[in-house]
Amino acid sequence: QKEVEQNSGPLSVPEGAIASLNCTYSDRGSQSFFWYRQYSGKSPELIMSIYSNGDKEDGRFTAQLNKASQYVSLLIRDSQPSDSATYLCAVISGGYQKVTFGTGTKLQVIP
């Protein structure tokens, strides 16, 4: 079982719709969760972090965490073509606080 799993996509949504990206993780002791955005040919950049169960909103982005289900999600409201990118889920786990990334979900927002 992979430590962090994501559907590779591509996930296609029309402009203005809500995009929903999902991630599951295997280490039940993980405490910190992150979403990174990676444009084609560029490096990842942090867009959201979440540490406790529930929702965390930042502009058009909402991160959701359910530790009991070992599940993290990212919702993007009013999706824009500029949101087209690969979204990487990252989890801190282990005694040395290793940051492990999923394979990423490619999002395409269709104008």
Place this chain on the structure above:
Amino acid sequence: EAGVAQSPRYKIIEKRQSVAFWCNPISGHATLYWYQQILGQGPKLLIQFQNNGVVDDSQLPKDRFSAERLKGVDSTLKIQPAKLEDSAVYLCASSPNQNTGELFFGEGSRLTVL
């Protein structure tokens, strides 16, 4: 504030040759990471430094890869000898400490092994 600097940006070598990548983290960042990202995959952690000590190198192919962080600042990642499957982008990232997953990435070094 200057970001994470990496060089070279691109490198093409033949298999069995050697290559070295350099990274200068954000000033004051104690934790430095080297990730390997193969096309279409997520970044894979190769090695994590806390100051100049190695915290995790469990996925570093130690028969061919080596890394060091001199004086807790700059770092180099070396591959010798390179294999075709080493073709990837090598990403360096830094963070203020190892208890945060808020990583700041450099632009990466793209390696092509022929």
